[in-house]
Amino acid sequence: MTEHWSLHSTAGAANDPVFVGVGELKTGKFPERGFVEALTRVAIQAIKDAGMVPRDIDTILLIPNLHSAADQADLVFSRMVEELGIHGSCKSSFMVHSGGSTSDNAVRTAHGLITAGHAKNVLVLQCERWGSADLNEMITMLSKNGIPGEWELPTGIQFNAIGAMITRRYMYASGSTPEDMASICVTLRKWANLNENAMFYEKPLTIEKILSSRMVADPLHAYECPPMADGACAFVITNTENARKRGISNAVRLAGSGGCVSHYCLSQEPDQAVLGWPLAAERAFNQSGWGPQDADILEIYDSYAAVTAIALEGIGICPKGEGARWFAAGTGDPGGKLPINTNGGLLSAGHTGVGGGTALLVEGIRQLLHRAPAKRQVENCQRAIIGGTGGSYMDAQILLLERTQLGA
Amino acid sequence: MNIPKIVSDFRAGLASDELLVQTCNACGKPNMWPRYACPHCQSENLGWTRSAGQGSLHSFCVLRQGAPEGFEDDIPYAIGVVKLDEGVQLAVRLQPEGTEDWSAYQCDDRVEFVGKDGARECAVFRKSSD
Numbered sequence: 078m079t080e081h082w083s084l085h086s087t088a089g090a091a092n093d094p095v096f097v098g099v100g101e102l103k104t105g106k107f108p109e110r111g112f113v114e115a116l117t118r119v120a121i122q123a124i125k126d127a128g129m130v131p132r133d134i135d136t137i138l139l140i141p142n143l144h145s146a147a148d149q150a151d152l153v154f155s156r157m158v159e160e161l162g163i164h165g166s167c168k169s170s171f172m173v174h175s176g177g178s179t180s181d182n183a184v185r186t187a188h189g190l191i192t193a194g195h196a197k198n199v200l201v202l203q204c205e206r207w208g209s210a211d212l213n214e215m216i217t218m219l220s221k222n223g224i225p226g227e228w229e230l231p232t233g234i235q236f237n238a239i240g241a242m243i244t245r246r247y248m249y250a251s252g253s254t255p256e257d258m259a260s261i262c263v264t265l266r267k268w269a270n271l272n273e274n275a276m277f278y279e280k281p282l283t284i285e286k287i288l289s290s291r292m293v294a295d296p297l298h299a300y301e302c303p304p305m306a307d308g309a310c311a312f313v314i315t316n317t318e319n320a321r322k323r324g325i326s327n328a329v330r331l332a333g334s335g336g337c338v339s340h341y342c343l344s345q346e347p348d349q350a351v352l353g354w355p356l357a358a359e360r361a362f363n364q365s366g367w368g369p370q371d372a373d374i375l376e377i378y379d380s381y382a383a384v385t386a387i388a389l390e391g392i393g394i395c396p397k398g399e400g401a402r403w404f405a406a407g408t409g410d411p412g413g414k415l416p417i418n419t420n421g422g423l424l425s426a427g428h429t430g431v432g433g434g435t436a437l438l439v440e441g442i443r444q445l446l447h448r449a450p451a452k453r454q455v456e457n458c459q460r461a462i463i464g465g466t467g468g469s470y471m472d473a474q475i476l477l478l479e480r481t482q483l484g485a
Numbered sequence: 486m487n488i489p490k491i492v493s494d495f496r497a498g499l500a501s502d503e504l505l506v507q508t509c510n511a512c513g514k515p516n517m518w519p520r521y522a523c524p525h526c527q528s529e530n531l532g533w534t535r536s537a538g539q540g541s542l543h544s545f546c547v548l549r550q551g552a553p554e555g556f557e558d559d560i561p562y563a564i565g566v567v568k569l570d571e572g573v574q575l576a577v578r579l580q581p582e583g584t585e586d587w588s589a590y591q592c593d594d595r596v597e598f599v600g601k602d603g604a605r606e607c608a609v610f611r612k613s614s615d
Contacts, residue, residue: 213554220553227492228518229576231607232564233548233556241546242566249544249592295547295587344566344576345518349544 079359086192088330088481091318094191095328095481096442098127104308104427104436105276106208112148115309116204117160123311126448128323129198131161134313136196137170138183140203143218143430144210157202168196176222176467177378180435181334181474187314188331199314205429207305208276215305223468225342234343237302239469240381241294243349247383248296250350250398255296257401259287261382262301262424264409269421271411271453276306276427303380306427310439321483329445332460332477335361343469352384352466353473354391361475362393367460369393374444374455375415376437377464379422388464391473416455419444434465438476445480491519494533502600504536504608506571517573538598539613540569545579547587563587567596567610578602580611 086093100122102115124131139152155170173183183201190196207215220235248258266282269275282300290299320328337353337360340346362368369392377392379385386400394415395403403409409417420426420440423433441461443449463476488496491507498505507519511528522529545565552560563579580599582589595613602609 216551217554225518227489229607230553231602231605232576232578233552233559233562233605234564234576235548235551235553237551238546238548238564241548242544242564245546246544246592292547292549293551294549297546342518342576344574347574349566 079356079363081363084331084333084364089317089483091316092192092194093317093330094188094314095317095320095330095483096312096314096446096478097320097325097328098123098125098129098313099311099439099443099446099448100126101274101310101436101439102308103274104306104429107307108209110307112142112145112204112206113151113156113160116157116202119204119309119311120157120161120200120202123200123313127313127315128325129313131163132166133198134161134163134200135166135168136190136199137167138187138199138201139170139172140179140183140201140435141172141174141431142205144206144215174431175472176431177380177434178465178467178472178474179431180438181336181463181465181476184331184438184476185334191314191316197316197319200311201314201435202311203432203435204309205432206307207428207430208307210305212305223342223471229342229344237294237297239343240302240384241297242343243387243470244381244383245296246349247387251386251401252398253386253401255288256284257405258301258382259284260405261385261401262287264404264407265379265418265422265425267411268419268453269425272420272426273450275421275425276304277421277425282425297381301382303423303428306429308427308429308432308436310432310436312439312442317483326483327446328481328483329442329478330481332367332479333361333365334474334476335359335364336472336474338472340469340471346470350387351391352387352470354388357473357475358392361477365477367477369462372415372460372462373458374419374441374461375409375417375464376419376441376461377417378434378437378466379418379424380428380433382424384466384470385418388466388473392462392464392475411453419449419453419455437465438463441478445478491521495519496606498533499601499606499608504538504598505533506536506569506573508532508534515571515573517575534571536569536571536598540567540596542566542590542592542594542596542610543568543574544592545587545590561585563590565596565610575608577608577610578605580609582612
C-alpha cells in the first residue's frame with residue numbers, strides 16, 4: 078500500500094485552490110494566427126471567463142511550445158506580462174515543462190503556490206504552432222525528445238516508432254484486434270464532431286477508413302497517428318476565499334493527484350503494456366479519497382490509442398486487457414456510460430504538442446464548470462479523472478478534479 | 486563533439502561485434518544504458534561484461550515513413566526493444582527475414598545479437614537460430 082500524502086488544503090478552506098475560468102482557440106492549421114496574438118487572445122478569454130481583469134493575475138505559469146526556440150524565449154522572458162499590461166503588478170512569470178504531462182505539473186505548481194500563499198490568481202497559458210511548422214523539422218526534433226542521442230538515436234527511432242512499439246505490445250498482451258484499436262480513434266472522432274474548436278469537427282471517421290489508410294509504422298496506420306496542430310488554451314486558478322469574495326458559487330477543485338515517472342527512454346520501460354499508470358492511480362486515489370468508480374468523465378492523454386487503453390486499465394476503469402474493447406463497446410462514446418476525451422482528444426481535436434494535455438485538462442475543467450456547449454456538456458458532471466504523460470511515455474500523471482460549491 | 490568514454494567503449498565493442506553490458510565492479514550489477522555512476526550503489530568503479538547476446542523481443546515496429554533527418558535512405562527499417570538474459574534491456578535494429586520483411590517476428594520471440602548495424606552505432610538482432 079502506498080504511503081498516504083495529504084494535500085495541505087481541504088474543500089471550502091480559505092486557501093483551497095479553485096479553477097474558475099477557461100479559454101481556448103480553435104485547433105488546426107492557422108498559419109495567419111500569430112503566436113503572441115493567440116496567447117493574448119486566449120489569456121483574455123480565460124481571465125474574462127474567471128470574472129477577472131488582467132491586473133488581477135499575479136502569477137503566470139507558462140506551458141512551453143515545441144515549434145520555436147525563439148518563441149520559447151519570448152515566453153520565458155515574460156513577454157506576456159507586457160502584452161497583457163500587467164508589468165509591475167505581476168509577481169512571477171515562469172515556465173513549467175515535462176512534455177505532455179506539463180499541464181498536470183502546472184496544476185500541482187499552481188496548487189502549491191496558492192495553498193502556501195505565494196500566489197493568489199494564477200493564469201496558466203499555452204500556445205503551439207505545430208500545424209504551421211515545417212513537418213520535417215518537427216519530425217527531427219521529435220526524434221530527440223525522450224530519446225538518448227548517444228544510445229537510441231542511432232536506431233532511427235522517433236515518436237511514431239515509440240507509439241507503434243507500445244501499440245504492438247499492448248495488442249499482444251491484451252489480444253486486442255486492429256478493429257478494437259481503431260474503435261478508440263472512432264470514439265474520439267465522435268466527440269470531435271461535437272467540438273467546433275476541434276481540427277476534425279466536420280470530418281467523420283470509420284474503422285474501415287482507418288484500417289485502409291497507409292501503414293506508417295507497423296502496426297500504426299496513418300489515421301492512428303496524431304495530427305500536428307496549432308492551438309492555444311488557458312485557465313485561471315485562485316483561492317477559495319478570493320473566489321467567494323468575487324461571488325463565485327461553483328468552481329472546481331483538485332481532490333488529489335498521483336504520479337509515477339517510470340523511465341526516461343522507452344527501451345528501459347519494463348512493461349510497455351502497463352507503463353506507470355497503476356502506481357500513479359494508487360497514489361492519486363489514496364490522496365483524494367475517491368476511486369475510479371466515482372468519475373463522471375475521463376480526460377486521458379491520447380497521442381496514440383494504445384496509450385489511453387493502457388491508462389484506462391492502470392487507473393482501474395476497466396479490467397486489465399479490456400481497454401480497447403471498452404472503447405469498441407461504445408462505453409466512452411457521446412451518450413455512453415463514461416464519456417472520455419470529450420473535446421476529441423489529441424487524435425481528433427489535434428495534437429498541439431505540450432498543449433494536447435493542457436487542452437484535455439481545460440476540457441475537464443470546462444465540463445465540471447458546466448460551461449461546455451450544450452451538445453457535448455455531460456449532465457450533472459461532478460468528478461473528472463485527468464491523465465497525462467510525456468516524452469516516451471516516461472510518466473503517468475493523474476489529477477482528480479471535482480466540482481465544489483463555495484457557498485458565496 | 487567530445488564523446489564520453491562509456492559511449493566510445495560501448496561503440497568499440499559493437500565495432501568488434503561484441504555487445505558490452507556495463508557492470509559495476511563494486512556491487513556486480515549490470516547497467517543498461519551505461520551510466521556515469523552505478524544507479525544501484527553509486528560507485529564510479531564500472532567495467533564491462535560481454536553479453537551472451539541472447540534475449541527476448543519485448544516489442545518492435547517497422548518504420549515506413551517519417552524518418553528522422555539522416556535516416557531517409559534506411560526506410561523501411563525495424564526497431565525493437567530486447568530484454569537480454571543478463572537482465573537489462575536496450576533498443577536495437579531487427580534484421581529482416583527476407584527483403585524488407587519482418588512479418589515473422591512476434592513479441593516475446595527469442596532473439597540473438599548479430600553485430601553492429603553497418604554505419605549506425607547500434608546493435609542488430611535476429612530471431613534465434615535454436
